[in-house]
Amino acid sequence: MRFQEIISCVQACDTLLEVGCDHAKLTELALRKGVCKRAIASDISTLCLEKAKATLCGYNCVEYSVCDGIPANTNADCILICGMGGHTIRDILSRYDGNATLVLSPQSHAELVRGFLNENGYAINLDRCFESAGKFYDVIRAENGERKLSAMQIKYGADYKTHNVALKKRLLRVLENLRGGGEANAERIAEIEEVLAWQK
Ligand SMILES: C[S@@+](CC[C@H](N)C(=O)[O-])C[C@H]1O[C@@H](n2cnc3c(N)ncnc32)[C@H](O)[C@@H]1O
Numbered sequence: 001m002r003f004q005e006i007i008s009c010v011q012a013c014d015t016l017l018e019v020g021c022d023h024a025k026l027t028e029l030a031l032r033k034g035v036c037k038r039a040i041a042s043d044i045s046t047l048c049l050e051k052a053k054a055t056l057c058g059y060n061c062v063e064y065s066v067c068d069g070i071p072a073n074t075n076a077d078c079i080l081i082c083g084m085g086g087h088t089i090r091d092i093l094s095r096y097d098g099n100a101t102l103v104l105s106p107q108s109h110a111e112l113v114r115g116f117l118n119e120n121g122y123a124i125n126l127d128r129c130f131e132s133a134g135k136f137y138d139v140i141r142a143e144n145g146e147r148k149l150s151a152m153q154i155k156y157g158a159d160y161k162t163h164n165v166a167l168k169k170r171l172l173r174v175l176e177n178l179r180g181g182g183e184a185n186a187e188r189i190a191e192i193e194e195v196l197a198w199q200k
Helices: 002-007 025-032 046-055 086-094 110-119 151-156 165-179 182-197
Strands: 013-019 036-043 062-066 078-082 101-105 122-132 135-144
Touching: 002 025, 002 101, 002 122, 002 135, 013 025, 025 036, 025 046, 025 078, 036 046, 046 062, 078 086, 086 110, 110 122, 110 135, 110 151, 122 165, 135 165, 151 182, 165 182
Parallel strands: 013 036, 013 078, 036 062, 078 101
Antiparallel strands: 101 135, 122 135
16 A cells, blocks of 8 residues: 555665654554654644644654754654655755655656756655555655656656556556547657557
């Protein structure tokens, strides 16, 4: 399921910060699996943070922060931002200048997140599409570094040339819809066919 897929992309770390934690189910799973020693659960909404406190009440290694974006001077070595649109994640990252590892799962517009990382000194070292409960998601892990992406990698995933069953299924579905739209979609169809040629 979605939580398991995302947490499997978080490497062992000291302090995990979840930005926009809501009920903090992701943080709870990370703690339960021993992926992190400590955690910071943060959200822009006080109400959401109350939900997080209820989920994590059994853990005394968690701090809480009501905050728009990434809390200032955070000591987290891994930052998790999931379940928000690509515009919001890009905005949050644009106000951060630390060097934690980022694990990001935008609900939409993953290309905006990849584009931001590409232009701002991050190297994406994992970029995976997965399917959960009939929906498709992206999860991206990045660190400070250099890995320049092509326009195709930004749009379809840094690792679109690596075989991925979910990516293939997602793009076949998009292709089916685009084909109904005729000539206007020709360019997009050609791009997707190029990606699918790597997914045989
Ligand atoms: C759909 S929930 C995602 C919860 C969890 N991260 C997950 O993936 O299951 C999005 C959460 O992001 C929070 N949020 C939205 N904008 C935010 C911001 N700028 N800073 C911090 N939290 C934000 C919302 O309050 C909400 O709790």
